Structure formats: structure tokens, C-alpha cells
Amino acid sequence: MSDMTSMADAPRSPGRPRSVRADEAIVEATLDLLAEGSTLEALSIEAIAARAGVGKATIYRRWSGKDALLMDALGRLKGVPPQPAGRSVRDDLVLLVGAVGHNVDPRAAKIMPCLVPEVNRSPDHFQLYQNIVAPRRKLMREVLRRGVDSGELRADVDIELAMALLTGPMLIQRVLRWHPELDDQILPERVVDAVLEGLRAR
Amino acid sequence: MSDMTSMADAPRSPGRPRSVRADEAIVEATLDLLAEGSTLEALSIEAIAARAGVGKATIYRRWSGKDALLMDALGRLKGVPPQPAGRSVRDDLVLLVGAVGHNVDPRAAKIMPCLVPEVNRSPDHFQLYQNIVAPRRKLMREVLRRGVDSGELRADVDIELAMALLTGPMLIQRVLRWHPELDDQILPERVVDAVLEGLRAR
Structure with missing residues (x-):
């Protein structure tokens, strides 16, 4: 919803609204850390937040925890x-x-x-x-x-x-x-x- | 061959001849280290020798190198x-x-x-x-x-x-x-x- 609202408010703005960009950065950071050799077990919300350039609270606002985030991120690898x-x-x-x-x-x-x-x-x-x-x-x-x-x-x-x-x-x-x-x-x-x-x- | 000769020489001796026991200890040490989480890459002849209680030379007398030993050890897991x-x-x-x-x-x-x-x-x-x-x-x-x-x-x-x-x-x-x-x-x-x-x- 915030996505559509933002787009309607600022139709010429390049890129996607801030919240979607943060979500993507978090998912990307998760996948980058895993691809660099982190195990699922060792991966921490702290490390993901640091890599994505967001606060831990931003992650917890969107995902209930590490497993929910992993599920979204790993699901992304496979595509639709x-x-x-x-x-x-x-x-x-x-x-x-x-x-x-x-x-x-x-x-x-x-x-x-x-x-x-x-x-x-x-x-x-x-x-x-x-x-x-x-x-x-x-x-x-x-x-x-x-x-x-x-x-x-x-x-x-x-x-x-x-x-x-x-x-x-x-x-x-x-x-x-x-x-x-x-x-x-x-x-x-x-x-x-x-x-x-x-x-x-x- | 040495196995059979030793058994003929000393029929009452418990256990198997020294060379076979050393071979087994080396294979066992390799499998133990892998089961404890060592990667193939990180596993060293030094670590295997130390775990098996033999010198590195004993390993190199029997195997040409780490890959030959790994092949014997991993092959052992599957049995005949x-x-x-x-x-x-x-x-x-x-x-x-x-x-x-x-x-x-x-x-x-x-x-x-x-x-x-x-x-x-x-x-x-x-x-x-x-x-x-x-x-x-x-x-x-x-x-x-x-x-x-x-x-x-x-x-x-x-x-x-x-x-x-x-x-x-x-x-x-x-x-x-x-x-x-x-x-x-x-x-x-x-x-x-x-x-x-x-x-x-x-």
C-alpha cells in the first residue's frame, strides 16, 4: 500500500519508495552474506543490518525474525x-x-x-x-x-x-x-x- | 601380504599386525576429523598424523597424498x-x-x-x-x-x-x-x- 501511495505522490521520483528499497537492501545483504560463506546458523540480524545499512529495528518491523527473513531471501533465489x-x-x-x-x-x-x-x-x-x-x-x-x-x-x-x-x-x-x-x-x-x-x- | 606373514609368525598375538593397525588408525583419524566438522580442504596430513598417533612419514609411505587417503577413507564409509x-x-x-x-x-x-x-x-x-x-x-x-x-x-x-x-x-x-x-x-x-x-x- 505505501508503495502505491508513494508512487502516486511522486510520480517522477526515480527508484522505488524508501520502505521497499530498505526491504530489498535487507534481502540483498542476507543473500550476499550467505554467498560469501556465512552459514544460516552463524548469520545474525546484526550482521545483516550492518551490511544493509539499516537499524535492526527496521528488520524487525518487516520480519518476525531471522527464519522469516531467510525464507523470503532464499525464496527470492528461485524466482517465481x-x-x-x-x-x-x-x-x-x-x-x-x-x-x-x-x-x-x-x-x-x-x-x-x-x-x-x-x-x-x-x-x-x-x-x-x-x-x-x-x-x-x-x-x-x-x-x-x-x-x-x-x-x-x-x-x-x-x-x-x-x-x-x-x-x-x-x-x-x-x-x-x-x-x-x-x-x-x-x-x-x-x-x-x-x-x-x-x-x-x- | 605382510598381514598373512605376521599372522603365520605369531598366531597367538592379539590384534592385527602393526602396519595394518597403523593404516586403520590413520583412516579412522581421517573420518573422525571429518565427522567433527573439518572440511576436506582444511584437513591436513599433520592433523591426521597427530590424531592417529603416527608420524607424517607413516602416512606418506602408504598414501601418495591427502586425496588418495581421503578416497580410501570416504570409500570405507560406504562399505563393500x-x-x-x-x-x-x-x-x-x-x-x-x-x-x-x-x-x-x-x-x-x-x-x-x-x-x-x-x-x-x-x-x-x-x-x-x-x-x-x-x-x-x-x-x-x-x-x-x-x-x-x-x-x-x-x-x-x-x-x-x-x-x-x-x-x-x-x-x-x-x-x-x-x-x-x-x-x-x-x-x-x-x-x-x-x-x-x-x-x-x-
């Missing part, structure tokens, strides 16, 4: 989830599988692999990670359910298992660089088609 | 690869998929997730990781090729892609604890059957 077109289940899955492990922000390449140990170590960070991926999982789950309902997929498909089959190959390739010879670019389409058709001779 | 029985391709795949991300040493739970950032950061450590998993990949590749040759699997199966389909779901579940509701114990069988049969209605 792709929106399935809702026609072909196969094409929608290719779209969603292509987004698995994909990040719009180059800092993600430094940050995301480093989260793995912390997600394993801390129940709070595990929950944070689950919360970040939840909206994307929901999209994939909906497409798979649609496929079962429409008869394109087998009626007995286990949706959660199917999500693991579709997500696993992309995630190990993009987070672990699992196999040097698999081509990330064409992998989503090939994974979806192979998972749909199966390997068994008929 | 399972041996496919060679009858049913499906059963052999269940056996091998069950070993993906499985470790016999409890220190692996602390060490393996922590390798992810380093494997991403360093080409040497990436190569080390590839070398550790290579023998297991070879076993799976051979079972899949056998399935294609026998006609159990489609003639046009892409072997490397098929390995990613089988490995990915287990690895994300065991290394990233990807989905809290999937049961690790029954996952290998379910992954193999789903990948073989495919999701598409027929």
Missing part, C-alpha cells in the same frame, strides 16, 4: 514458480521439472549446496527448506492429480513417489552435479518422457 | 558394494538402488552432506567424488545393459539417463531428506518398479 498451462500433463511436467533446482539468482550456486549440511543438522532449517519448496511441490502434485483424473496417468500412481521420480534426477544433477555427461538443458524433457513411459520392454 | 545375483534385472536393480546413499558407517551421516559444498567448489574434490561412486555406477550400468541385451528392458533405453532415474529419488531422500513422508526402507523397490513400468496409463 512457472505456471503450468493446464493442457498437456506431459508438457506441464516438463515445465515444472525444468524448474527443479533452477535458480534465477547466480548467488544460488554458492548458497544452495551449502544449505545441505545445515538442513541435515537442524530441524528448524529442515522445516525452512520444506517451506521454501512447498509451493513448487504443490504445483507438481496438482498436475499429477489432474493426469490421474483425466486418465492420462495410471489410476494407481503414487503421487508422492512420482514427484520423487521426477524431481530426483534433476536435483542430483543440478545440486550435486551428479553425472558430468548428462545435459542439464534437455534433461527435463528426457526425464519426464522416461518416467512416463517406463524402461520395461512391452 | 552389493553383488547382483545376475538372475532378475528387476531384483538386481532393487539391490543396487537400495545401496544408493546407504553407508555402513554412522559417521557418514555427518560427513556426506558436508561434502556437497566442497564437491561443487573444487574440481579436485568433484573428481574424488566421481572416483568414489564409479565402481557402484559401473555395477548398475552392467545390470541395465544386461536387461537391454536380454530384452527385459526396451532396446532404446538410455543407460546413463536410466541410472539418474533410479539413483535420484534415493539420493535426494537419503542425502537431502527430501520428503518426510516417503519411507526409505521400501523406497528402493517402489522406485525400481515405478521406473520400470512408467506412469502413463495404457
Whole structure:
């Protein structure tokens, strides 16, 4: 709301209103510190405030605490989830599988692999990670359910298992660089088609 | 060889010969230091020697350097690869998929997730990781090729892609604890059957 009001008040002012700029500076400072090697655990609101050039109170006015801020900042790395077109289940899955492990922000390449140990170590960070991926999982789950309902997929498909089959190959390739010879670019389409058709001779 | 000779020379002596005990102490010290949070990069031959109670020369007599020692030590975490029985391709795949991300040493739970950032950061450590998993990949590749040759699997199966389909779901579940509701114990069988049969209605 303050955003729209400010813009209406000062239409020629360059940049965005002060509060949005502060929010962005805080998120950017968080991501910069993580990309420079800070662990989630070691990262402090003090350090973020200092880096962003704001007071701690400015951060606490906008976020309830470090985890809420981390969730916004880490969510930003991934960008907006792709929106399935809702026609072909196969094409929608290719779209969603292509987004698995994909990040719009180059800092993600430094940050995301480093989260793995912390997600394993801390129940709070595990929950944070689950919360970040939840909206994307929901999209994939909906497409798979649609496929079962429409008869394109087998009626007995286990949706959660199917999500693991579709997500696993992309995630190990993009987070672990699992196999040097698999081509990330064409992998989503090939994974979806192979998972749909199966390997068994008929 | 020295092992067998010593045992013949002194059949009543408790424990194993000195050289084997030193080797074990060195490998154990390496794994203990990694499990306590040392990175691969920070780990030094000095620290390992001190922890194992041996001189640096003892380590260099047995290993060419840190990477060779790390490879032996990390390889130890996983234990001996399972041996496919060679009858049913499906059963052999269940056996091998069950070993993906499985470790016999409890220190692996602390060490393996922590390798992810380093494997991403360093080409040497990436190569080390590839070398550790290579023998297991070879076993799976051979079972899949056998399935294609026998006609159990489609003639046009892409072997490397098929390995990613089988490995990915287990690895994300065991290394990233990807989905809290999937049961690790029954996952290998379910992954193999789903990948073989495919999701598409027929």
C-alpha cells in the first residue's frame, strides 16, 4: 500500500519508495552474506543490518525474525514458480521439472549446496527448506492429480513417489552435479518422457 | 601380504599386525576429523598424523597424498558394494538402488552432506567424488545393459539417463531428506518398479 501511495505522490521520483528499497537492501545483504560463506546458523540480524545499512529495528518491523527473513531471501533465489498451462500433463511436467533446482539468482550456486549440511543438522532449517519448496511441490502434485483424473496417468500412481521420480534426477544433477555427461538443458524433457513411459520392454 | 606373514609368525598375538593397525588408525583419524566438522580442504596430513598417533612419514609411505587417503577413507564409509545375483534385472536393480546413499558407517551421516559444498567448489574434490561412486555406477550400468541385451528392458533405453532415474529419488531422500513422508526402507523397490513400468496409463 505505501508503495502505491508513494508512487502516486511522486510520480517522477526515480527508484522505488524508501520502505521497499530498505526491504530489498535487507534481502540483498542476507543473500550476499550467505554467498560469501556465512552459514544460516552463524548469520545474525546484526550482521545483516550492518551490511544493509539499516537499524535492526527496521528488520524487525518487516520480519518476525531471522527464519522469516531467510525464507523470503532464499525464496527470492528461485524466482517465481512457472505456471503450468493446464493442457498437456506431459508438457506441464516438463515445465515444472525444468524448474527443479533452477535458480534465477547466480548467488544460488554458492548458497544452495551449502544449505545441505545445515538442513541435515537442524530441524528448524529442515522445516525452512520444506517451506521454501512447498509451493513448487504443490504445483507438481496438482498436475499429477489432474493426469490421474483425466486418465492420462495410471489410476494407481503414487503421487508422492512420482514427484520423487521426477524431481530426483534433476536435483542430483543440478545440486550435486551428479553425472558430468548428462545435459542439464534437455534433461527435463528426457526425464519426464522416461518416467512416463517406463524402461520395461512391452 | 605382510598381514598373512605376521599372522603365520605369531598366531597367538592379539590384534592385527602393526602396519595394518597403523593404516586403520590413520583412516579412522581421517573420518573422525571429518565427522567433527573439518572440511576436506582444511584437513591436513599433520592433523591426521597427530590424531592417529603416527608420524607424517607413516602416512606418506602408504598414501601418495591427502586425496588418495581421503578416497580410501570416504570409500570405507560406504562399505563393500552389493553383488547382483545376475538372475532378475528387476531384483538386481532393487539391490543396487537400495545401496544408493546407504553407508555402513554412522559417521557418514555427518560427513556426506558436508561434502556437497566442497564437491561443487573444487574440481579436485568433484573428481574424488566421481572416483568414489564409479565402481557402484559401473555395477548398475552392467545390470541395465544386461536387461537391454536380454530384452527385459526396451532396446532404446538410455543407460546413463536410466541410472539418474533410479539413483535420484534415493539420493535426494537419503542425502537431502527430501520428503518426510516417503519411507526409505521400501523406497528402493517402489522406485525400481515405478521406473520400470512408467506412469502413463495404457
